[in-house]
Amino acid sequence: MTARRASLMVTCLGDLFFPEVGVSIVRLLRKLGVAVDVPADQTCCGLPLFNSGYRGDAAAVARRTVALFKESEYVVVPSGSCAWMVKHEYPGLMADTAVGPEARELAARTHELSQFLVRVLGATEFTAAVPGRVTYHDSCHLLRGLHESESPRMLLGKLRGAELVPLPGADECCGFGGSFAVRLPEVSSQILAKKLANVESTGAGCLVACDAGCLMQMNGGLKRAKSRVRALHLAELLDGGR
Amino acid sequence: MSDAELTTPFRQRAGSAMKDEFLQEALTIATTKFIGLRREAFAGFPEGEALRDRARAIKEATLQHLDRHLETLIANVERLGGHVHFATTPAEARSIVVDIARRTGARMAVKAKSMATEEIHLNEALEAAGVTPVETDLGEYIIQLAHERPSHIIAPAIHKTKGQVAELFTRELKRPAEPDPEALTRIARAELREKFLQADLGITGANFAVADTGTVVLVTNEGNGRMVTSLPRVHVAVMGVEKVVPSFTDLMVFLAILAKSATGQKLSVYTSLVQGPRRAGELEGPEEFHLVLLDGGRIAQIGGPLREALSCLRCGACLNVCPVYRQIGGHAYGYTYPGPIGILLTAMLEGAPAVRDLAHASSLCGACVDACPVRIDIPRMLIELRREVDDEKLAPWTERVAFALLTKLLQNPRLYRFAAKAGRVLQRPFARDGRISRLPLPFGEWTRTRDLPPVASRTFQERWASDKDLRA
Known part of the structure; x- marks a missing residue:
């Protein structure tokens, strides 16, 4: 199945902190013959509000998002957690409102990037060469919320020049958890320290994830420790490993 | 935990726990072991997934008609010659047990491991009434000697290393003890054997109670449960009302997954089925049998937001996999039931205000849902509790203002773009080589241990708006 047109939901973290990930996704999709658009005035999916219990506020933000992507054929999201929010929580948040049906439709049309590439487009061969060892961290929402552990690994496994090595405890949380990271910074940091010790044990020079939240947390720890390991988004590797 | 300790904020309690090297060592070893054992047990058990679904369905169906199943249970326990008591509150439950002890002239009570009796603080009440409680589960025995409370639902002394237990035995039992688990168990066994023979009262919890036969089911590994239910003159079982299951067929479903989830065993070493007091012609068993049914906030949740939590089997699997529990252990939570x-359960028993901070003691990673034998959606209910804390205005005002501002910002793209620009200006003094290593509070909570990426010089949407190449 070939999608002709897809809209990028860049997400707040992607927009503000990781614009290069969005650029990589645009290039990737275009190479696969998909026309990409970016509906203007995007902010955030509302997950930070939702997770902290501000349900009404989250619903208000979510309603905006539903309206922005109303015309989209497919919506592609670089973060598993934001994709999960749209797919899993939007329908319930707006169930009893006029936009309930639209929220359900958006949920069905929305895909996390690796799932969109593998499960919608059927694109698994990326020839961009990334030298050296890479390892993959399962983001919690992508793994346990969207039940996806295979697509990113399949894509990385086929990357020419790259050697995918398993990460011990790959399915364990990195300690980000949104506001959790600043509400209980000591606990969050200790969880992170254990994750990064596992990363270092693989000898990989590149740590890959499919969630901007995890990348912010893990890169923050790696840079503070002056590690030689870089944490990158999957899209950056598929697009040439910059 | 004492009230004095609870006045320490949760974050500080967690911080102290993470500085305790013994606790850290013990926690890592034990939880890692439990995770591996559980995984292996289910890997070799292909029907496990379907049984988990079935178990959950039985729990849901039972809750739907809990009154009826409890009536059946009560009728059958009484038919077997037992007595049934109903306690609305922990205080009522305590006084029921203390009254039984008084009436039967009990001086010493031996206890099998029971979270329900921990929940109602039974030991203190017994002591006040002049009855000596003796914990006979090895882990419970250790923490009773140490004057502590359980830090894990099934492994109460999980926070202690064998070296610490040896020191404790040497000090409290006044006999030299080596840090060897087998030798330590032998010492405890010898001490406890005397108590079993002296005790007048045996107190247990119940993992299940089968309604249509009036059977109380105890799942144990040390055999102490059997001694507690068969040697003393009187046996009292205390259980939460949600522990009733309709039939033996249902019971089998739970037994097939409980031990695998808890310890990775196919079955626990002992599965004891207790049916009322000793009957004519029987050689062992108590003269009197009492079942105390405990509400304590459970019944209100049958129609409440925490209903799913009433399906909990108390296996402890969610504790072992929880990244937060694995760092801080059970005591830092501050209440009887630790972990996710x-x-x-704390919210259920103590009310939502008690978990104002605890509701946020989770990264919502969902590992607990995957490990739970009945797939309780714990993160969903934690978010629900956070909502209640927000709605009741129990959250700090600074936080409520911050989230109100965030909502405004995310609803208004012009404000959002302005915030990005403002961020770029404000971060200038802190950004070096494409990273921020130090920021004032509240962002300083992040940068104490982690770098932060600066707001990009051009956001993705700014690039999309201005770069023709990108749009083409």
């Missing part, structure tokens, strides 16, 4: 499920 413990936060929900």
